[in-house]
Amino acid sequence: EAGVAQSPRYKIIEKRQSVAFWCNPISGHATLYWYQQILGQGPKLLIQFQNNGVVDDSQLPKDRFSAERLKGVDSTLKIQPAKLEDSAVYLCASSLSLAGADTQYFGPGTRLTVL
């Protein structure tokens, strides 16, 4: 079974530029998550989708971050404009359903460096 795919794996940009990350979840997984992992910290949820609807975006900085999940499959996360403090690994995860006990499977992440 293929895992969660993410691209690009690495991205370096200057502050105030925009950047986009792509995620392809495990086939059949209804729930998709974007987490931000700052170096030395645990992942923090940014946004959660159930199919193509947003379930939780309470910790998403909506003035600069946006995300969409068209057709309930792939998802993109965008940052515009980027700030220095956005330097982090952006992890995408998916799970079969919304149930709290469903295993979340993580992709390898995209490491973003903002200069």
Next chain:
Amino acid sequence: QQQVKQSPQSLIVQKGGISIINCAYENTAFDYFPWYQQFPGKGPALLIAIRPDVSEKKEGRFTISFNKSAKQFSLHIMDSQPGDSATYFCAASKKSGSRLTFGEGTQLTVNP
């Protein structure tokens, strides 16, 4: 704010020894407590998980101990191996939703 506090921040163990990582939580609505293992350059991967209706769960060399009254849970790695060297995260989520709240992580080094 919902928090999960994890300790120690780093841990060095000799091969064959026991590694113990502790977590404490505040929100009594949490109903699912997984541990994730993360290697450099990789995403976290589920290692073992427990629900609060049991006090202990064992899978191979990995055991979770859960103390509901103290709102604490811990991961024990028996016969630690160099291949276990990784960062370990505890996490928690509510029964009604699936957001995982992660601890800060423990960097485990197992010396040969």
